[in-house]
Amino acid sequence: MMVRSACEEAEEFRDHVARWVDERLVPVAQDIDEEGDFQHALTRELAGLGYIGTLYPAETGGAGLENPNLCFAILCEELARGSMGFAAGICMQGSTATYTIQEWGNAHLRETYLLPALRGEKIGAFAITEPNAGSDAGSLRTRATRVDGGWVLRGSKMFTTNGTVADFITVVASVDPDKGARALEMFVVDTKSEGFRVGQKLDKFSVRSSDTAELVFDDVFVPDDHALSSETGSGFLNAYRSLTVDRIFTAALAVGNARSAYDAALRHSRERSQFGRPVGNFQAIQFRLVDIHARITTAALHTYHAAQMADKGQEITIEAAAAKLVAGEECHRACHEAMSVFGGYGLMREYPAQVHLRDSYFPMIGGGTNDIMRKVIAGQLGL
Ligand SMILES: Cc1cc2nc3c(=O)[nH]c(=O)nc-3n(C[C@H](O)[C@H](O)[C@H](O)COP(=O)(O)OP(=O)(O)OC[C@H]3O[C@@H](n4cnc5c(N)ncnc54)[C@H](O)[C@@H]3O)c2cc1C
Incomplete structure (x- = not known):
């Protein structure tokens, strides 16, 4: 499944990334989850295609896109559809780790660290x-x-x-x-x-x-x-600013992972038969899949909304925290429900449902826990 944003540039961008994910990441996703190591070769490959500089203007070695935050969110989402672990490393490389230097670093720091990072030569x-x-x-x-x-x-x-x-x-x-x-x-x-x-x-x-x-x-x-x-x-304010934007991308990771969980559950519901028919013919399974679909749509729309506000230079403290909160929780529930479509097979290592469920915890913690997102929003609402 996929929820499309209303932005042509971002959706064209998505189609390109999605092809790379299907060809290069999906086939190795299970192996790299088991190995548990940073993927240098894949990182360099992705950098060679220019994706790590998605967030940055051409003047500082970036892709120079019109909607950089939305495109970077879509990059994180599509990569997480292949492997959330791999996506989390790239998300860090292409946002917070380099964003701080791009925003507040001098020419020497940009030359020494930012540019090599965008080329995948330095992590x-x-x-x-x-x-x-x-x-x-x-x-x-x-x-x-x-x-x-x-x-x-x-x-x-x-x-x-x-x-x-x-x-x-x-x-x-x-x-x-x-x-x-x-x-x-x-x-x-x-x-x-x-x-x-x-x-x-x-x-x-x-x-x-x-x-x-x-x-x-x-x-x-x-x-x-x-x-x-x-x-x-100024250090805390700058760090806070970096972490605020990053919440949108963590929300996008949740969306990508849950999309993959939905796709796998849908496939299984068509392939697995009980009582003489595919389990997807039972209304209970259909309703579960519909709920998963609705949860992911909600999460994606929150994420794209926050990213588009960031692209317009608008204040995003509430929207970024809300996107991460909603995407984290809805996508975690979606992965939990997807797991149940698999019955006993969901517990088996060779099936991806357990990876989706395990990975769905990360966006609810990385960049601040769900309750810290609630605390941030409460503060902004003057509560
Ligand atoms: C896989 C992974 C990758 C990460 N990557 C990075 C990274 O690259 N860089 C980095 O700096 N950090 C990173 N983090 C850290 C992450 O941001 C923190 O784990 C997170 O902010 C929570 O902090 P904590 O784990 O110390 O939990 P604690 O702060 O100890 O929280 C424990 C519990 O108490 C709750 N709690 C705490 N304070 C309050 C409060 N005021 N009101 C209500 N509830 C509260 C929390 O919600 C949580 O449920 C990463 C974490 C993980 C798991």
């Missing part, structure tokens, strides 16, 4: 979450201390997507832990820097082929020109 990550600071991002303890010619970073980060394979990481750190969120700044850390190490690669049951790591910064020197925000206090 990027974004690290705000810490072992003791998740939803409460303002309480993070990674410290940036001023030294001659730059900063020294000390602390650790948790759940960093692309963390073990990253060549550069935008790290959010505090220049004064007593001042809370107002003292946060962003720094681009080259992972070749002395003092940086991967604490551990994390083993997950969801989005297995996206790389997730705990990272350690043990007095890592970061030169002045690698600081992304010059004025103290």
